[in-house]
Amino acid sequence: MPSSNFVDYVKLNLRSGKGGAGSAHLLRTRGNPRGGPDGGDGGRGGHIILKGNAQLWTLLHLKYTKHLKAGDGGNGGNNRKTGASGRDVIIEVPLGTVVKDPETMEQEAEVTADGEMVIILPGGRGGLGNDHFKSPTHQTPRYAQPGEAGIEAWKILELKILADVGLVGFPNAGKSTLLSVVSAAKPEIADYPFTTLRPNLGIVAYRDDRSFVLADIPGIIEGAAEGRGLGLRFLRHIERNSALLFMIPASSENIRKDFDILLNELEQYNPELIDKQHVLAVTKCDLLDTEQLRKLKKRKFPEVPVVFISSHTGQGIAELKDEIWKALHQPYF
Template sequence: MTEGNFVDYIKIFAASGKGGKGSVHLHREKYITKGGPDGGDGGRGGHVILRGDKNMWTLFHLKFKKHFKADHGGAGSKNRSTGKDGEDVYVHVPLGTIVKDGETQEVLFEITEDHQEIVLCEGGMGGRGNWHFKSATNQTPRYAQPGIEGKEGWYQLELKLLADVGLVGFPNAGKSTLLSVLTSAKPKIADYEFTTLKPNLGIVEYRDFKSFVMADIPGIIEGAAEGKGLGHRFLRHIERNSSLLFLIPADSENIQKEYDILLNELKKHNPELLDKDRLLAISKSDMLDEELKAELTDEIPKDLPHVFISSFDQTGLVELKDKLWEMLNESVV
């Protein structure tokens, strides 16, 4: 998937169908000239339904089709025949899609499971036919209900990536390089800030045919929680990760300071992010000897597990995957 094909924010217009009108009909057949009312009900208008699809990773398919309109319900007919229901319209979305009201920005619901279906716009009810209105004082009612109008409106869809591990770090910390080495993903890599403008996903293969999903999130800068840099466009993706892998290069001026800034940005965006398991990876460690590694270890918080890695010569990657797998499965009995 190319970077331009990753769409994690889109607005769509949805309109459900109007209910069919009820029928005004009096029963007629041979030898029965004055039968009672037998007008049937109108059919329900079609719904607009969102359906979760685990095979989708982006909202790109909605970029050029943003209007969805369901069919109207059919009118009722004689012999109490109910009109045909309007055909429902299904909009497939990736797991992790949040739906908001386009005007109020109120969060309506989230799609988190494969084949999960939630009605976005409910179709109008069909009108009742005249046979419903028969009474002792009105035995031949010549009226029926019209169908109820459908609903319509603009809705905002936002994608939060569902991944096991989220890569957190400053721009140019080596996250994309690490992802390309650990997985088959091919993110854009270059030696300048904000090479990654969209999240990238990759599947990390582990022992015994096991695997987990890793997400490379665009780099954090100070003030990201207030919208600086790429701001909330990437921070919301971190919310869906089970564990967080902080990546800080070995040539950083102050590892503790960088870590504190990253942690503070996550806290300001959503304090609950601090409840996730965290692991610190010191990248570009191929330039370090054992003595320098010992010095850097003294700078790292004692309660923070860490590992020295190098994507260049692929050292420490097995230990990294072991630690991540242990974090992801520590609660599994």
């Protein structure tokens, strides 16, 4: 899928339908010229509804949609006939889509299951017909309720990719290369920073026909939580991951410092990310000789499992899968 086809943010102007007016009709027939009230209720206005669709992976189909309006409810009729309900607008979205208020940025709804439907703007209620207002002392009410107005509002739809493991690292840390080796995903790979400009997903086969989903996001740089680089835009995609795989190349001058920087950026963005299970992969170990690798393995990271890997030679890949699987099946810290 070309980069331009990955859309994970849209802002829409939505309006639910207004309710139909109740009827104030009075029964008048040749045999009953002074019949009582028989006005029906108005129909409800159409809802604006989100529906989860597991076949969608992007909000691309909504990119050029700015305004969506549901249908208005029909007016009530005589003989207590209820007006028709307004046409609902059903917006199909990928799993992991959230709805936010554009002013407060508070999350209002989310869709995480295929076929799940969430009403984000309810239609106005239909007005009651005059049949509801008759009483022993007021037998011929000549009034009915108007329909309730619909709701118009701007809403932000954001996609948070649903994956088991999120890859976290600086640009050019080898994340895309690893994804291409352990899954059938074909991300763009080159030896320069910010090759990855959109999230990539891959299904990783594990033992006994088991599998897990790996998500590669654009590299994080120091200051990403304050808006530097590309990382901030995509950090939301790892909020739903059960585990995070930190990737730092063996050529790093200070692996501990780089790991702490990455942790800090995640904590600044969302402190809950620190509570997830973590695994650290030291990548590109094929660039080291035996002595250099031996010295590197002496460095201790007591708070996180460390695996030394090379995506080019396959070194440590099986061990890495084992550590990821263990992380996915352990409770949070």
